[in-house]
Amino acid sequence: MIRSTTIVRLNDKLPLAASTDDSQDQSDLAKYTTEEKEIIRKLNETSEPRASIESGPYNHHYLIANGLIYITICEKSYPRKLAFTYLDELDREFINSYGHRIDQPDLRPFAFINFDNFIQKTKRVYEDSRTSVNLDKLNSELQDVTRVMTKNIEDLLYRGDSLDRMTNLSSSLRAESSKYRKAAKQINFDAMIRQYAPVVGVSLIFVFLVYWIFLR
Numbered sequence: 001m002i003r004s005t006t007i008v009r010l011n012d013k014l015p016l017a018a019s020t021d022d023s024q025d026q027s028d029l030a031k032y033t034t035e036e037k038e039i040i041r042k043l044n045e046t047s048e049p050r051a052s053i054e055s056g057p058y059n060h061h062y063l064i065a066n067g068l069i070y071i072t073i074c075e076k077s078y079p080r081k082l083a084f085t086y087l088d089e090l091d092r093e094f095i096n097s098y099g100h101r102i103d104q105p106d107l108r109p110f111a112f113i114n115f116d117n118f119i120q121k122t123k124r125v126y127e128d129s130r131t132s133v134n135l136d137k138l139n140s141e142l143q144d145v146t147r148v149m150t151k152n153i154e155d156l157l158y159r160g161d162s163l164d165r166m167t168n169l170s171s172s173l174r175a176e177s178s179k180y181r182k183a184a185k186q187i188n189f190d191a192m193i194r195q196y197a198p199v200v201g202v203s204l205i206f207v208f209l210v211y212w213i214f215l216r
Contacts, residue, residue, distance in 0.1 A: 001075045002123050008040055008069040019119035032058050034074050036156055039136055046164050048149045052080055055153035063087040066095050086126045093118055143171045
């Protein structure tokens with residue numbers, strides 16, 4: 001289930017719109033909305049454009065697009081694929097409605113709070129992941145979340161982990177480099193076997209013949 005959604009301008013972290021699930025008690029979300037503010041504070045132009053941050057019973061999912069941050073708090077069981085499809089849909093509608101105004105320097109916080117109506121309507125569509133429409137979205141190949149960065153909130157806030165794209169790229173490159181080194185060793189070993197196997201085979205046959213002729 002989607003519990004809350006916030007839209008923030010990336011460059012100055014100005015909140016533009018927000019929505020929470022009014023049908024449920026929000027007191028349990030206080031800790032996670034504080035975490036959300038810390039996540040937003042860490043985001044910049046070099047951050048990964050999509051990421052999921054795990055925190056207890058919830059996940060924070062964010063999308064950076066068109067100079068904006070779209071971030072949502074979802075229950076951990078809610079499918080990541082639907083969460084990012086939901087954020088993509090919000091981005092399309094928000095840019096279509098307010099794209100020409102988002103860079104205005106005199107905007108006040110929550111200047112587009114009326115966008116809550118669209119957020120609430122869209123949340124209702126995405127509420128149940130078992131509906132036929134959402135099952136189709138889950139089965140679609142258009143939203144690939146296998147490469148979306150996943151972090152733990154404690155690593156991010158207390159152990160200095162970064163959401164920076166280059167940091168993640170470096171980690172990926174190190175992993176790929178290690179994988180290729182292992183593959184190269186295996187290839188060299190296989191080549192050595194192919195090179196010396198005939199020699200070893202001939203030697204064994206020769207030893208067998210000598211034994212058979214002279215020692216039997």
